[in-house]
Amino acid sequence: MANSSDRRPILLDFEKPLAELETRIIQIRELAEENEVDVSDQIHLLEERAVQLRQEIFSSLTPLQQLQVARHPRRPSTLDYVQAISDDWMELHGDRGGHDDPAMVGGVARIDGRPVVIVGQQKGRDTKDNVYRNFGMASPSGYRKAMRLMEHASQFDMPIITFIDTAGAFPGLVGEQEGQGEAIAYNLREMFRLEVPIICTVIGEGGSGGALGIGVGDRLMMFEHSVYTVISPEGCASILWRDAAKAPQAAEALKITAQDLKTLGILDEILPEPIGGAHSDPLKTAETLKAAIVRHLAELDQLTSEQRCDLRYQKFRSFGVFIEAGMMPAR
Amino acid sequence: MSLFDWFANRRKSGSPVSEGQEREIADGLWTKCESCSALTYTKDLRSNQMVCLECNHHMRVTSEQRIQQMIDADTWVAIDEGLRPTDPLKFRDRKAYSDRLRDAQEKTHLSDAVQTGIGQIEGAPIALGVMDFRFMGGSMGSVVGEKLTRLIERGTQQRLPVVIVCASGGARMQEGMLSLMQMAKVSGALQRHRSNRLLYIPVLTHPTAGGVTASFAMLGDIILAEPKATIAFAGRRVVEQTLREKLPDDFQTSEYLLTHGFIDAIVPRTQLKKTLAQLVRLHQPTLRQTPKGTQIPGIKTLTTVPE
């Protein structure tokens, strides 16, 4: 999938013990071959231990470690999933206002026989691509391009599938000049109006308003190791703790993991990832995604467009926790 | 978000004042303009709606003062005053969120950062929300989102124009994703209001930033702003870091947004009520008078209704 020529694994710091164990297995195997000794029992034990260790590591990631997995350079991106899950696909370009933002991609596709519109933020697959894609941080024109494609979906009665993967909307001069706030706000409002089914999935990083700008839908799913946060833990730490190094505490406090958001009632479904994260088996991960999309579309098809819009409104309407005088804490 | 920037950029007071005046400033008898340092009798300043008589600087006003300035006397009916914030994430940074809430409530005598209600503006009823920057930088958490949503829904039910005076650093980090989702929730309510062909006017005051800018602040049918208010998505400091260069002085001000086509008008505070009333009147649904003799056969026309 990711088309980098160098396929050596990129290891995160918490994967080091696992990497060491795997190196040791290779060394023992080589030594055994040189000296013509049978160590298969020993190797079998070590391999079992490696599987166990991988499982242990990935089942107890801290929120900041989850963020590292979510930002992994080899993590499958929007276009990777598009290629893996669609039978047919054509990318469409432009906001019809003078720009085409490569950080936001979209087009028409066929999933399981059904025409859909897919939009999502696109991170780069290598350094050069990342510069071109602005690291997946879309400008206002990116959000307007997304909206234009969603209107297209509505026009031709195609469901909308969005893939969220961004550190946030781009905080630059041009972004402010061209109305980053207006572009996102407009999408938030209009996504409530669109009558076709909308399924949103956080595939990697869900960064604040920039993520939400394509995140209003009938269903919200998140991959197991993806995160969704109101502000980056680094940013939060530097504001509230006055110290960016307190990012681990901020990541903990902000409740950014899929499990946290499920508990808060914001998330509809957590999509499991292979042990080792989505990048360890992108095709299997894509199968999980495709199956979930097809299943949710079938459910949403049972409703009229009016019912869907109503339920979409009620869904977001219910978010928030407060106390009302004389009542129990409401949700 | 960008609250940090606002605090960091807050203008420092300038010229020295005498000890006696110092005391009278402390007593609230005089107020010193943070822009031109002119001393003005607080009473005079109040009657000019806290706009400096010397330099026209718009000083911060409380939500209470704002309601008094905008709404006809004895017509304000507050709604949803019983909504109070809680601490759903048990959030704690250098200080616990629950303590920050209690301190802000004691300081402002408000339950959270917005007041909502129904009132009249030159005789026309409107649904009004006023954010209060003193309460944790006007940040939007569950209560702000819920109160605004209920206000807009009431506006839709009663077919009233909605006006929201924005003053906010953005989302309330201490409520995590619940605060981010308020942006969508309020925008959804505005969609329903809008689809009923009802008027919504946000008034952007200093500062309006982050998640508020990226939701209801920018969704007005008509958008007004006070002079020289900072209106931003990303904080100036963040943008500067991204660019590694200095930004123009008027960057992210009302004037800048007007030039770039994102707001309709800059309205001095002293003209705000009059302007809003004018706009509400201009958008009042009237049944159009059909000139005699233009009746199209087969099409029923509406009869004239005197206003």
Ligand SMILES: [Zn+2]
């Ligand atoms: Zn002044």
